[in-house]
Amino acid sequence: DVVMTQTPPSLSVAIGQSVSISCKSSQSLVASDKNTYLNWLLQSPGRSPKRLIYQVSKLDSGVPDRFSGSGSEKDFTLKISRVEAEDLGVYYCLQGTHLPRTFGGGTKLELK
């Protein structure tokens, strides 16, 4: 199975601060169709997960452009510029290239 390693496990931030979360995979996530199926999800407290970014850097509809994704092959980053209160929760990376699909362990974003 592809192991997804997320760091850091938690982040304490002030509103307006920018943060980055890293996700590294144990295998390349480039698929046979040349796409890279790396997703970022946010689970707000008491809610279901919500996808923010797919295929490394494409923002889902309605996701603020404060969020951005980057990376390639095995190394990926989610950046949040100017954190707002609604951004708090647990962020997960998820690879959709290989079976079984696998999630990172999560990064909890909290208020400082």
Next chain:
Amino acid sequence: EVQLVETGGSLVQPGKSLKLTCATSGFTFSNAWMHWVRQSPEKQLEWVAQIKAKSNNYATYYAESVKGRFTISRDDSKSSVYLQMNSLKEEDTAIYYCSWYFDFWGPGTMVTVSS
């Protein structure tokens, strides 16, 4: 508006069976690849199963931890996807979510396996 709603979760004894249902609306279900994902009490997300569309021969895929015990199926006429869970173990205790392409998720249904 896209909606997914899971039902069927409950408290069940080890070794017993349970069937979850995910009713959907707001999108062309017959073309959709659907997933079941679970979240343990420790909050870790685990992909459980996937079913593709009729055009993909309804191909199914499973996590190793549930292979041979769980079966994913769908009824396109009801826009619903199912998860039949047999020989349940305590480690199957989790919130079970259905998801369309990991883009849309239901609110989840709780399954507790305990004697």
